Amino acid sequence: MTSFNDQLFDRAQLCIPGGVNSPVRAFRAVGGAPRFLERGAGPRVWDVDGREYIDYVCSWGPLLHGHAHPAVIEAVREVAGKGLSFGAPTALEIELAELVCRLMPSIEQVRLTSSGTEATMSAIRLARGFTGRSKIVKFDGCYHGHGDALLVKAGSGALTFGQPDSSGVPAELAAHTIVLNYNDIPQLEALFAQAGDTIAAVIVEPVAGNMNMVLPQPEFLTRLRQLTEAHGALLIFDEVMTGFRVALGGAQSIYGICPDLTTLGKVIGGGMPLAAFGGRRDVMQYLAPLGPVYQAGTLSGNPVAVTAGLANLKLAMEPGLYERLGEMTRAVTEGIVRIGQEHGFALSTCSLGGMFGIYFREALPTNLGEVLTSNKERFKHFFHGMLDAGVYLAPSAFEAGFVSSVHGTTELEQTLDAARTVFRHLD
Numbered sequence: 001m002t003s004f005n006d007q008l009f010d011r012a013q014l015c016i017p018g019g020v021n022s023p024v025r026a027f028r029a030v031g032g033a034p035r036f037l038e039r040g041a042g043p044r045v046w047d048v049d050g051r052e053y054i055d056y057v058c059s060w061g062p063l064l065h066g067h068a069h070p071a072v073i074e075a076v077r078e079v080a081g082k083g084l085s086f087g088a089p090t091a092l093e094i095e096l097a098e099l100v101c102r103l104m105p106s107i108e109q110v111r112l113t114s115s116g117t118e119a120t121m122s123a124i125r126l127a128r129g130f131t132g133r134s135k136i137v138k139f140d141g142c143y144h145g146h147g148d149a150l151l152v153k154a155g156s157g158a159l160t161f162g163q164p165d166s167s168g169v170p171a172e173l174a175a176h177t178i179v180l181n182y183n184d185i186p187q188l189e190a191l192f193a194q195a196g197d198t199i200a201a202v203i204v205e206p207v208a209g210n211m212n213m214v215l216p217q218p219e220f221l222t223r224l225r226q227l228t229e230a231h232g233a234l235l236i237f238d239e240v241m242t243g244f245r246v247a248l249g250g251a252q253s254i255y256g257i258c259p260d261l262t263t264l265g266k267v268i269g270g271g272m273p274l275a276a277f278g279g280r281r282d283v284m285q286y287l288a289p290l291g292p293v294y295q296a297g298t299l300s301g302n303p304v305a306v307t308a309g310l311a312n313l314k315l316a317m318e319p320g321l322y323e324r325l326g327e328m329t330r331a332v333t334e335g336i337v338r339i340g341q342e343h344g345f346a347l348s349t350c351s352l353g354g355m356f357g358i359y360f361r362e363a364l365p366t367n368l369g370e371v372l373t374s375n376k377e378r379f380k381h382f383f384h385g386m387l388d389a390g391v392y393l394a395p396s397a398f399e400a401g402f403v404s405s406v407h408g409t410t411e412l413e414q415t416l417d418a419a420r421t422v423f424r425h426l427d
Protein backbone atom coordinates (compact mmCIF):
# COMPACT_ATOMS: atom_id res chain seq x y z
CA MET A 1 0.00 0.00 0.00
CA THR A 2 1.53 3.31 -1.09
CA SER A 3 1.70 5.93 1.66
CA PHE A 4 -0.15 9.20 1.22
CA ASN A 5 3.27 10.89 1.11
CA ASP A 6 4.35 8.74 -1.86
CA GLN A 7 1.05 9.28 -3.62
CA LEU A 8 1.60 13.02 -3.32
CA PHE A 9 5.13 12.69 -4.69
CA ASP A 10 3.84 10.74 -7.72
CA ARG A 11 1.19 13.38 -8.30
CA ALA A 12 3.65 16.27 -7.84
CA GLN A 13 6.04 14.85 -10.42
CA LEU A 14 3.33 15.01 -13.09
CA CYS A 15 2.86 18.77 -12.78
CA ILE A 16 6.05 20.13 -11.12
CA PRO A 17 9.55 19.39 -12.52
CA GLY A 18 11.03 16.75 -10.23
CA GLY A 19 7.99 17.20 -7.99
CA VAL A 20 9.64 20.10 -6.14
CA ASN A 21 9.93 23.87 -6.35
CA SER A 22 13.63 23.91 -5.42
CA PRO A 23 15.99 21.08 -6.41
CA VAL A 24 17.62 19.98 -3.13
CA ARG A 25 14.20 19.23 -1.66
CA ALA A 26 13.77 16.32 -4.07
CA PHE A 27 15.97 14.00 -1.93
CA ARG A 28 17.83 12.92 -5.08
CA ALA A 29 21.20 13.14 -3.34
CA VAL A 30 20.07 10.73 -0.63
CA GLY A 31 17.44 8.69 -2.47
CA GLY A 32 13.81 8.02 -1.53
CA ALA A 33 10.79 10.31 -1.55
CA PRO A 34 10.93 13.78 0.00
CA ARG A 35 8.70 14.22 3.00
CA PHE A 36 5.62 16.32 2.26
CA LEU A 37 5.25 18.42 5.38
CA GLU A 38 1.92 19.51 6.73
CA ARG A 39 2.63 21.53 9.82
CA GLY A 40 5.33 22.71 12.17
CA ALA A 41 5.38 23.87 15.77
CA GLY A 42 8.52 25.14 17.51
CA PRO A 43 11.43 22.79 16.73
CA ARG A 44 9.25 20.06 15.17
CA VAL A 45 7.48 19.26 11.90
CA TRP A 46 4.88 16.66 10.91
CA ASP A 47 4.51 15.05 7.50
CA VAL A 48 1.27 14.20 5.73
CA ASP A 49 1.35 10.65 7.15
CA GLY A 50 1.49 12.04 10.68
CA ARG A 51 5.19 11.25 11.29
CA GLU A 52 6.90 13.69 13.65
CA TYR A 53 10.47 15.00 13.20
CA ILE A 54 12.85 17.28 15.06
CA ASP A 55 13.66 19.84 12.39
CA TYR A 56 17.29 20.79 11.71
CA VAL A 57 16.51 22.34 8.32
CA CYS A 58 14.32 25.16 9.66
CA SER A 59 13.18 26.02 6.12
CA TRP A 60 16.88 26.17 5.13
CA GLY A 61 17.71 28.77 7.76
CA PRO A 62 14.96 31.40 8.12
CA LEU A 63 13.21 29.93 11.16
CA LEU A 64 15.48 31.29 13.87
CA HIS A 65 12.67 30.88 16.40
CA GLY A 66 11.21 27.66 15.08
CA HIS A 67 7.88 27.06 13.39
CA ALA A 68 4.81 29.22 13.91
CA HIS A 69 6.25 31.27 16.75
CA PRO A 70 3.19 32.85 18.43
CA ALA A 71 4.63 36.40 18.33
CA VAL A 72 5.37 36.16 14.60
CA ILE A 73 2.06 34.52 13.72
CA GLU A 74 0.06 37.05 15.73
CA ALA A 75 1.81 40.01 14.09
CA VAL A 76 1.32 38.53 10.61
CA ARG A 77 -2.37 37.79 11.27
CA GLU A 78 -3.00 41.32 12.35
CA VAL A 79 -1.25 43.03 9.45
CA ALA A 80 -2.65 40.62 6.83
CA GLY A 81 -6.15 41.78 7.73
CA LYS A 82 -5.21 45.27 6.53
CA GLY A 83 -4.07 44.20 3.05
CA LEU A 84 -1.33 41.98 1.66
CA SER A 85 0.51 44.35 -0.64
CA PHE A 86 0.19 47.91 -1.84
CA GLY A 87 3.13 48.45 -4.18
CA ALA A 88 3.52 51.76 -2.33
CA PRO A 89 5.73 52.78 0.59
CA THR A 90 4.65 51.90 4.13
CA ALA A 91 5.86 52.99 7.58
CA LEU A 92 6.73 49.37 8.40
CA GLU A 93 9.47 49.30 5.76
CA ILE A 94 11.21 52.23 7.44
CA GLU A 95 11.07 50.48 10.78
CA LEU A 96 12.73 47.38 9.31
CA ALA A 97 15.32 49.39 7.36
CA GLU A 98 16.24 51.37 10.49
CA LEU A 99 16.57 48.19 12.51
CA VAL A 100 18.79 46.50 9.91
CA CYS A 101 21.05 49.57 9.73
CA ARG A 102 21.30 49.58 13.53
CA LEU A 103 22.08 45.87 13.82
CA MET A 104 24.63 45.91 10.98
CA PRO A 105 26.51 49.20 11.07
CA SER A 106 28.21 48.57 7.68
CA ILE A 107 24.73 49.09 6.20
CA GLU A 108 23.94 52.80 5.88
CA GLN A 109 21.08 52.27 3.47
CA VAL A 110 19.15 49.16 2.57
CA ARG A 111 16.69 48.07 -0.08
CA LEU A 112 14.25 45.20 0.40
CA THR A 113 13.68 42.45 -2.15
CA SER A 114 11.70 39.21 -2.02
CA SER A 115 14.48 36.61 -2.33
CA GLY A 116 18.16 36.20 -1.66
CA THR A 117 18.75 35.62 -5.37
CA GLU A 118 17.28 39.02 -6.17
CA ALA A 119 19.42 40.61 -3.46
CA THR A 120 22.70 39.17 -4.76
CA MET A 121 21.82 39.85 -8.42
CA SER A 122 21.02 43.45 -7.55
CA ALA A 123 24.17 43.89 -5.46
CA ILE A 124 26.31 42.65 -8.35
CA ARG A 125 24.63 45.01 -10.82
CA LEU A 126 25.03 47.87 -8.38
CA ALA A 127 28.73 47.10 -7.89
CA ARG A 128 29.25 47.04 -11.65
CA GLY A 129 27.33 50.28 -12.10
CA PHE A 130 29.21 52.00 -9.31
CA THR A 131 32.71 50.95 -10.37
CA GLY A 132 32.13 50.95 -14.13
CA ARG A 133 33.89 47.56 -14.25
CA SER A 134 32.59 44.16 -15.38
CA LYS A 135 34.54 41.41 -13.65
CA ILE A 136 33.30 39.81 -10.48
CA VAL A 137 35.08 37.32 -8.28
CA LYS A 138 33.42 34.48 -6.41
CA PHE A 139 34.69 31.39 -4.63
CA ASP A 140 34.35 27.77 -5.64
CA GLY A 141 31.45 26.14 -3.74
CA CYS A 142 29.92 29.42 -2.59
CA TYR A 143 26.32 29.84 -3.69
CA HIS A 144 24.77 33.25 -4.20
CA GLY A 145 21.38 32.32 -5.58
CA HIS A 146 20.59 31.40 -9.16
CA GLY A 147 21.35 34.67 -10.97
CA ASP A 148 23.22 34.04 -14.25
CA ALA A 149 26.50 35.70 -13.27
CA LEU A 150 26.65 33.72 -10.05
CA LEU A 151 25.83 30.21 -11.26
CA VAL A 152 29.46 29.51 -11.96
CA LYS A 153 31.12 26.83 -9.82
CA ALA A 154 28.20 27.26 -7.46
CA GLY A 155 27.34 25.38 -4.28
CA SER A 156 24.02 24.20 -2.79
CA GLY A 157 21.66 22.40 -5.22
CA ALA A 158 23.94 23.15 -8.17
CA LEU A 159 26.74 21.30 -6.40
CA THR A 160 24.49 18.56 -5.03
CA PHE A 161 23.39 17.69 -8.57
CA GLY A 162 26.79 18.11 -10.20
CA GLN A 163 25.73 21.24 -12.11
CA PRO A 164 27.98 23.90 -10.60
CA ASP A 165 28.01 25.59 -14.02
CA SER A 166 24.38 25.69 -15.06
CA SER A 167 23.29 25.14 -18.63
CA GLY A 168 21.52 28.25 -19.93
CA VAL A 169 24.14 30.71 -18.70
CA PRO A 170 25.79 32.25 -21.81
CA ALA A 171 29.55 31.64 -21.89
CA GLU A 172 30.06 35.34 -22.65
CA LEU A 173 28.41 36.19 -19.35
CA ALA A 174 30.15 33.51 -17.31
CA ALA A 175 33.46 34.82 -18.69
CA HIS A 176 33.05 37.89 -16.49
CA THR A 177 32.99 35.73 -13.36
CA ILE A 178 36.36 34.72 -11.96
CA VAL A 179 36.33 31.78 -9.55
CA LEU A 180 38.97 31.29 -6.85
CA ASN A 181 39.44 28.75 -4.06
CA TYR A 182 37.89 29.62 -0.70
CA ASN A 183 40.52 30.49 1.92
CA ASP A 184 43.33 30.66 -0.67
CA ILE A 185 45.17 33.93 0.06
CA PRO A 186 48.10 33.47 -2.40
CA GLN A 187 45.63 32.89 -5.28
CA LEU A 188 43.69 36.00 -4.28
CA GLU A 189 46.85 38.10 -4.11
CA ALA A 190 48.01 36.82 -7.50
CA LEU A 191 44.68 37.74 -9.12
CA PHE A 192 44.65 41.24 -7.66
CA ALA A 193 48.28 41.81 -8.67
CA GLN A 194 47.43 40.86 -12.24
CA ALA A 195 43.89 42.22 -12.76
CA GLY A 196 42.82 44.05 -9.58
CA ASP A 197 41.82 47.21 -11.42
CA THR A 198 39.31 45.39 -13.64
CA ILE A 199 37.36 43.87 -10.76
CA ALA A 200 34.01 45.40 -9.86
CA ALA A 201 33.41 43.27 -6.79
CA VAL A 202 34.32 40.22 -4.83
CA ILE A 203 31.30 38.40 -3.45
CA VAL A 204 31.84 35.92 -0.64
CA GLU A 205 29.89 33.98 1.94
CA PRO A 206 31.91 35.09 5.00
CA VAL A 207 31.04 31.70 6.45
CA ALA A 208 30.33 29.34 3.57
CA GLY A 209 27.00 27.58 4.05
CA ASN A 210 26.30 26.04 0.68
CA MET A 211 29.07 23.47 0.53
CA ASN A 212 28.03 22.18 3.92
CA MET A 213 29.62 24.71 6.34
CA VAL A 214 33.16 25.98 5.88
CA LEU A 215 34.69 28.51 8.24
CA PRO A 216 36.85 31.29 6.84
CA GLN A 217 40.38 31.62 8.04
CA PRO A 218 40.17 35.09 9.63
CA GLU A 219 43.20 36.35 7.68
CA PHE A 220 41.41 35.35 4.45
CA LEU A 221 38.61 37.84 5.11
CA THR A 222 41.07 40.49 6.31
CA ARG A 223 43.18 40.16 3.16
CA LEU A 224 40.04 40.26 1.03
CA ARG A 225 39.10 43.56 2.63
CA GLN A 226 42.60 45.01 2.16
CA LEU A 227 42.93 43.99 -1.48
CA THR A 228 39.46 45.12 -2.58
CA GLU A 229 39.96 48.47 -0.88
CA ALA A 230 43.41 48.97 -2.39
CA HIS A 231 42.13 48.26 -5.91
CA GLY A 232 38.80 50.13 -5.79
CA ALA A 233 36.74 46.93 -5.99
CA LEU A 234 33.71 46.47 -3.76
CA LEU A 235 33.55 43.74 -1.16
CA ILE A 236 30.12 42.09 -0.98
CA PHE A 237 29.36 39.85 1.98
CA ASP A 238 26.60 37.44 1.12
CA GLU A 239 24.99 37.02 4.52
CA VAL A 240 21.74 35.59 3.19
CA MET A 241 22.44 32.52 5.28
CA THR A 242 24.59 33.93 8.09
CA GLY A 243 22.80 37.25 8.68
CA PHE A 244 21.08 37.22 12.12
CA ARG A 245 21.79 33.46 12.18
CA VAL A 246 25.40 33.18 13.40
CA ALA A 247 25.16 36.41 15.44
CA LEU A 248 22.80 39.37 15.62
CA GLY A 249 25.29 41.44 13.61
CA GLY A 250 26.01 38.60 11.17
CA ALA A 251 29.37 37.02 10.36
CA GLN A 252 30.81 40.51 9.78
CA SER A 253 30.39 41.26 13.49
CA ILE A 254 32.24 38.07 14.45
CA TYR A 255 35.19 38.61 12.12
CA GLY A 256 35.27 42.40 12.49
CA ILE A 257 35.15 43.18 8.76
CA CYS A 258 33.18 46.06 7.27
CA PRO A 259 32.06 45.09 3.73
CA ASP A 260 30.90 47.69 1.18
CA LEU A 261 27.68 45.82 0.50
CA THR A 262 25.83 43.03 2.33
CA THR A 263 23.07 40.78 1.06
CA LEU A 264 20.50 39.40 3.48
CA GLY A 265 17.67 36.87 3.23
CA LYS A 266 16.29 33.93 5.18
CA VAL A 267 16.18 35.06 8.86
CA ILE A 268 15.36 38.65 7.91
CA GLY A 269 11.93 37.43 6.75
CA GLY A 270 11.37 34.81 9.44
CA GLY A 271 9.82 32.42 6.91
CA MET A 272 8.19 34.95 4.59
CA PRO A 273 9.68 35.89 1.19
CA LEU A 274 11.88 38.80 2.20
CA ALA A 275 15.51 39.66 1.52
CA ALA A 276 17.64 42.80 1.29
CA PHE A 277 20.84 44.33 0.10
CA GLY A 278 22.49 47.34 1.62
CA GLY A 279 25.72 49.03 2.51
CA ARG A 280 27.65 52.24 1.88
CA ARG A 281 25.39 55.22 1.31
CA ASP A 282 27.44 56.52 -1.66
CA VAL A 283 27.11 53.13 -3.36
CA MET A 284 23.41 52.62 -2.55
CA GLN A 285 22.62 56.05 -3.98
CA TYR A 286 23.59 54.74 -7.40
CA LEU A 287 20.24 52.92 -7.37
CA ALA A 288 17.19 54.21 -9.23
CA PRO A 289 15.40 56.56 -8.63
CA LEU A 290 18.53 58.44 -7.40
CA GLY A 291 21.09 56.88 -9.67
CA PRO A 292 21.56 55.00 -12.95
CA VAL A 293 21.37 51.38 -11.69
CA TYR A 294 17.89 49.95 -12.15
CA GLN A 295 16.32 47.56 -9.67
CA ALA A 296 12.67 47.06 -8.73
CA GLY A 297 10.03 44.65 -7.40
CA THR A 298 6.22 44.65 -7.17
CA LEU A 299 6.13 42.77 -3.87
CA SER A 300 9.33 44.27 -2.43
CA GLY A 301 8.74 45.43 1.14
CA ASN A 302 5.16 44.14 1.31
CA PRO A 303 3.69 44.64 4.79
CA VAL A 304 3.16 40.97 5.59
CA ALA A 305 6.74 39.86 4.93
CA VAL A 306 8.12 42.98 6.60
CA THR A 307 6.00 42.39 9.70
CA ALA A 308 7.14 38.77 9.97
CA GLY A 309 10.74 39.96 9.62
CA LEU A 310 10.35 42.66 12.25
CA ALA A 311 8.72 40.30 14.76
CA ASN A 312 11.47 37.77 14.12
CA LEU A 313 14.33 40.26 14.56
CA LYS A 314 12.80 41.71 17.71
CA LEU A 315 12.77 38.23 19.23
CA ALA A 316 16.40 37.81 18.16
CA MET A 317 17.36 40.89 20.18
CA GLU A 318 16.62 39.17 23.49
CA PRO A 319 19.86 39.38 25.50
CA GLY A 320 21.84 36.14 25.57
CA LEU A 321 19.84 34.51 22.80
CA TYR A 322 22.81 33.81 20.50
CA GLU A 323 24.94 32.48 23.36
CA ARG A 324 22.20 30.00 24.28
CA LEU A 325 21.62 29.13 20.64
CA GLY A 326 25.34 28.55 20.12
CA GLU A 327 25.53 26.28 23.18
CA MET A 328 22.55 24.21 22.04
CA THR A 329 23.96 23.91 18.50
CA ARG A 330 27.32 22.76 19.85
CA ALA A 331 25.67 20.28 22.23
CA VAL A 332 23.73 18.71 19.35
CA THR A 333 26.53 18.58 16.79
CA GLU A 334 29.41 17.71 19.11
CA GLY A 335 27.16 15.09 20.72
CA ILE A 336 26.41 13.45 17.36
CA VAL A 337 30.06 13.52 16.36
CA ARG A 338 31.23 12.09 19.70
CA ILE A 339 28.76 9.20 19.45
CA GLY A 340 29.84 8.49 15.86
CA GLN A 341 33.51 8.54 16.84
CA GLU A 342 32.82 6.12 19.69
CA HIS A 343 31.52 3.77 17.01
CA GLY A 344 34.71 4.18 15.00
CA PHE A 345 33.55 6.68 12.34
CA ALA A 346 35.66 9.59 11.13
CA LEU A 347 33.61 12.72 11.72
CA SER A 348 34.11 16.43 12.24
CA THR A 349 31.84 19.37 12.96
CA CYS A 350 31.78 23.15 13.19
CA SER A 351 29.10 25.60 14.19
CA LEU A 352 28.45 29.28 14.80
CA GLY A 353 25.30 30.53 16.50
CA GLY A 354 22.47 28.43 15.10
CA MET A 355 24.24 27.15 11.98
CA PHE A 356 26.30 23.96 11.72
CA GLY A 357 28.17 21.54 9.50
CA ILE A 358 28.79 17.84 10.07
CA TYR A 359 31.25 15.90 7.92
CA PHE A 360 32.00 12.23 7.46
CA ARG A 361 35.65 13.17 7.36
CA GLU A 362 38.28 13.38 10.07
CA ALA A 363 39.38 17.01 9.75
CA LEU A 364 37.22 20.02 9.01
CA PRO A 365 37.54 21.10 5.37
CA THR A 366 38.76 24.57 4.46
CA ASN A 367 37.64 24.61 0.81
CA LEU A 368 35.43 22.79 -1.69
CA GLY A 369 38.13 20.32 -2.74
CA GLU A 370 38.35 19.08 0.83
CA VAL A 371 34.56 19.08 1.30
CA LEU A 372 34.29 16.75 -1.69
CA THR A 373 36.45 14.12 0.01
CA SER A 374 33.87 13.55 2.77
CA ASN A 375 32.09 10.18 2.69
CA LYS A 376 28.81 10.90 0.87
CA GLU A 377 27.65 7.29 0.84
CA ARG A 378 27.91 7.10 4.61
CA PHE A 379 26.11 10.43 4.97
CA LYS A 380 23.26 9.03 2.90
CA HIS A 381 22.75 6.06 5.22
CA PHE A 382 23.15 8.26 8.29
CA PHE A 383 20.58 10.69 6.89
CA HIS A 384 17.98 7.98 6.31
CA GLY A 385 18.63 6.36 9.68
CA MET A 386 18.10 9.68 11.44
CA LEU A 387 14.99 10.41 9.37
CA ASP A 388 13.48 7.06 10.30
CA ALA A 389 14.31 7.85 13.93
CA GLY A 390 12.44 11.19 13.69
CA VAL A 391 15.30 13.62 13.01
CA TYR A 392 15.01 15.75 9.88
CA LEU A 393 18.42 16.81 8.52
CA ALA A 394 19.15 18.53 5.19
CA PRO A 395 18.96 15.88 2.44
CA SER A 396 22.41 16.65 1.04
CA ALA A 397 25.98 16.38 2.28
CA PHE A 398 26.53 19.88 0.88
CA GLU A 399 24.05 21.86 2.94
CA ALA A 400 24.49 23.43 6.37
CA GLY A 401 22.10 22.56 9.19
CA PHE A 402 20.17 24.86 11.51
CA VAL A 403 19.08 24.91 15.13
CA SER A 404 16.40 27.30 16.37
CA SER A 405 16.13 29.23 19.61
CA VAL A 406 13.32 26.89 20.69
CA HIS A 407 15.24 23.63 20.31
CA GLY A 408 15.65 22.48 23.91
CA THR A 409 17.10 19.67 25.99
CA THR A 410 14.24 17.31 25.04
CA GLU A 411 15.18 17.69 21.36
CA LEU A 412 18.87 17.37 22.22
CA GLU A 413 18.38 14.11 24.11
CA GLN A 414 16.04 12.66 21.49
CA THR A 415 18.51 13.54 18.72
CA LEU A 416 21.44 11.95 20.53
CA ASP A 417 19.36 8.82 21.27
CA ALA A 418 18.57 8.61 17.56
CA ALA A 419 22.27 9.03 16.71
CA ARG A 420 23.19 6.19 19.12
CA THR A 421 20.75 3.84 17.37
CA VAL A 422 21.81 4.91 13.88
CA PHE A 423 25.57 4.68 14.43
CA ARG A 424 25.16 1.25 16.03
CA HIS A 425 23.82 -0.06 12.69
CA LEU A 426 25.78 2.11 10.24
CA ASP A 427 28.25 0.47 7.80
Ligand code: HOZ
Pocket: 022, 023, 024, 025, 059, 060, 156, 157, 209, 210, 399
Ligand atom coordinates in the same frame (compact mmCIF):
# COMPACT_ATOMS: atom_id res chain seq x y z
N1 HOZ B 1 19.37 26.50 -1.96
C1 HOZ B 1 18.72 26.39 -0.70
C2 HOZ B 1 19.65 25.93 0.36
N2 HOZ B 1 20.96 26.43 0.34
C3 HOZ B 1 17.57 25.44 -0.79
C4 HOZ B 1 16.30 26.14 -0.73
C5 HOZ B 1 15.07 25.25 -0.75
O1 HOZ B 1 15.07 24.18 -1.33
O2 HOZ B 1 14.08 25.65 -0.17
